[in-house]
Amino acid sequence: MEQARLLPGQKFIGDSLDWYTGPEFQDRREMMPVLFGRTTLPYGAATAYLIRRFGTPESGWDSYKELISWRLTTSSPDILLRITPYVGDDLAISMRVFLATDLKQRLDAWEGEMRHAWDLRWEAHVQSLPRRPWFDQAEAIAQRWGFRDRHLSRGLLFVADKKGDLPEEIARARDEAHAIKHAFEAADPFPGIRLRPARIRDFAADDPLKEIAAVLADAVRDLKRGVRVRDQAINLFGRVAEAELREHPASGLGAGALVNQDPDLFSQLEARFWTLGGGDRQEGMRRALELLPETRVTDREDADPAP
Known part of the structure; x- marks a missing residue:
């Protein structure tokens, strides 16, 4: 691992990489705490280790909200790990994974596959309905919101679910739109979030999160390796018995001048x-x-x- 240096045009998107094993909030799992097998990261030990191993950070951070931050590479060029030691020692807050655009899109597509299929069935149903006079206004609403396609089905959902005031010419259609949506969902309920097993090894073979987890598991093992400080050794969590790594070449250099x-x-x-x-x-x-x-x-x- 080393500090990541992005080239012009490279784009990465942050993702919490959490998943749910059931419908309740307590069914939520967080990737980095699961991989580390703990929920805390001592910010002092982490900061000392990251400075000693990777040198001073090469990218900036929020001077008010954040203590210090490193953006690190992993074994995949499509995955970066940002570590920002949090003074509250919360590991999940301290670590943020960034995915290359293509990988992020693939993950989102897998997680939203069932909802996308439902959207297509809803679109086919709406297109089969007799044309109402207010359909033009529903389509116009979807266009104003920036949707590029499926204007009628998306506009109808907006009208059906909108709370508060609507333009007078379409406000009277709200009850009818709601009835259309309710009748369809009674026969074809809108799917919830896509659930996953509790154990990463049990994830579906085509689940992108499984391959992402494998890369991050390598990073976790790497960050547990000790770096030397004279005749002692430290890792991300504090002192360890063995130093597998030498200090960063910038150690001892007063670059802060x-x-x-x-x-x-x-x-x-x-x-x-x-x-x-x-x-x-x-x-x-x-x-x-x-x-x-x-x-x-x-x-x-x-x-x-x-x-």
């Missing part, structure tokens, strides 16, 4: 690196150095004295 003195000016400098490197900050820094006169560290008045 730039950002701490003038955060706004540093942000402008970083943006210039980004532009100069065509979206690659490292390349931008190389090009900037080529443009600047060479200066030895010993020429600086504030250089650290030799040991």
